[in-house]
Amino acid sequence: MLGIILAAGQGTRMQGLTKNRPKAMLPIVGQPIILRVINQMRVADITDIIIVTAANDQYIESYFNRNPIGDIDLTFVIQQKAKGMADALLSAAPLIDEPFILAACDSLYPDVHYQNLVKIHTAHDYPATLTLMEVSPSFIPISSSVEIVENKVIRIVEKPKLEHAPSFIASLALYVFDTTLLHHLTDVKASHRGELELQDAIQMLISEHQGLPYLITDWRWEITSPADLLQMNLNVLQQQxxxxxxxxxxxxxxxxxxxxxxxxxxxxxxxxxxxxxxxxxxxxxxxxxxxxxxxxxxxxxxxxxxxxxxxxxxxxxxxx
Missing domain, CATH: 2.160.10 (UDP N-Acetylglucosamine Acyltransferase; domain 1)
Incomplete structure (x- = not known):
């Protein structure tokens, strides 16, 4: 199984912390966060990893050229323009010929979640396995809400108003897919933000297969602001x-x-x-x-x- 890490985001909400280095290279207790994501994939026995970077970013590849990881084979792919997660994945699509785990560069999960996500996916015949998390109502309007029927996700609603949210369970940016997803990426239309949203391609899979399986994580630490960077470091310090x-x-x-x-x-x-x-x-x-x-x-x-x-x-x- 391949690992794909999307690391082309600009980190525009980080208030200058990404002026001189990309968001993926922000430090978490002595390690760039992307290295911690790689290590979480390694725990799930994923050693072939593709990293999608921005066109103007030589920082990430340069770091790993100077600091190679002995048992990990890294390949770097450039997303030419910041046009969303589906477009970023399209940049790597020519190199993908087997099931893969897809992760964002700015989030950490329990190590066991990576392991269990892979186990669940390999145990069924569905083209995708999603990561979900129970969230507070205040988080729903800025994230997503899923509808679940008979232990399958049958609908993902992006940033709904609370009164329209089918649940207080959100879909997170950590998935396992087989190559079926790649065939839908070119069918995704630009959103009102001008981006190609990955959730649109996932919804196509949901419609085709009358739902998709999932695994709920107990927690997810994500960096979207300087306060998040502080908190993630404090969390890791207390675990380490x-x-x-x-x-x-x-x-x-x-x-x-x-x-x-x-x-x-x-x-x-x-x-x-x-x-x-x-x-x-x-x-x-x-x-x-x-x-x-x-x-x-x-x-x-x-x-x-x-x-x-x-x-x-x-x-x-x-x-x-």
Whole structure:
């Protein structure tokens, strides 16, 4: 089975965080988020992966050329224009000749969900298996709502008004398809946004097969804003036992560390600071003497002034 990761999105809602690197390369506790998506596919024994990138993006491919993953075979495909998920998948279609798992580059799920999604798909004869999640009513008008009959999704309604939503269950951007889907991509018409929506092709499959099977995930972490990037890092910190820091500097500079935390090499460390709990500091960040950091992320080139108290914030440059 192939893996396909869509990584051509521009990250326009990230308020400048994607000015110098694509959304797929935003860091989650020391790793680009796309690397974490690749590792989730690896858990499901998927080792041949196609990554669809934007035409103006050399960052992702360059990163993996410098940092190859030994047991993963990566192929890069360019989406020439940002015309939606169906168009992005069309860019990779000539390379797809077997069932594939399709994921967005900005979302993480339980590892076991990838494994179970593949198992369910291989156990039935349907051309697709969907990922669903129960969501709050406030999420429905900005996402989707599915109608389920006899354990099959028979309809997906995009961004419905609450009174028109068939359920409080949304369809998420993680699927397993066979190649049948590819034949429908060219039939998708541009939406009012001028994009080719993947859900339209999925609805064609639903109509042909009187419904599609699904697997419900307990959670999904997604990056759509700087607040999401902060929260995903905090979530991963709390799950991750591996901690790193330059030990000699810590001892020499009398820094108090409270786990969980993750400090990359190349951070300018302060004297007499307190770091933690729940802190991630990316390389090339600068922390001032006597600063107190907790529940926060400091990205590359971020600056925390001396004696500043930082709590529940993402810092991408300097604080006043």
């Amino acid at each position: 036992a591996d901690l790193t820091f330059p030990k000699m500097e810590v001892f020499q500079k009398n820094i108090q560390l409270i786990p969980p935390f993750y400090i990359e090499d190349g951070v300018v460390l302060p004297s007499h600071a307190k770091i933690g709990a729940n802190v991630y500091i990316e390389a090339k960040a600068v922390i001032g003497d006597g600063a107190v950091l907790r529940n926060c992320v400091v990205l590359q080139n971020g600056i925390v002034p001396p004696k500043q108290v930082v709590d529940n914030i993402l810092i991408s440059d300097s604080l006043p």
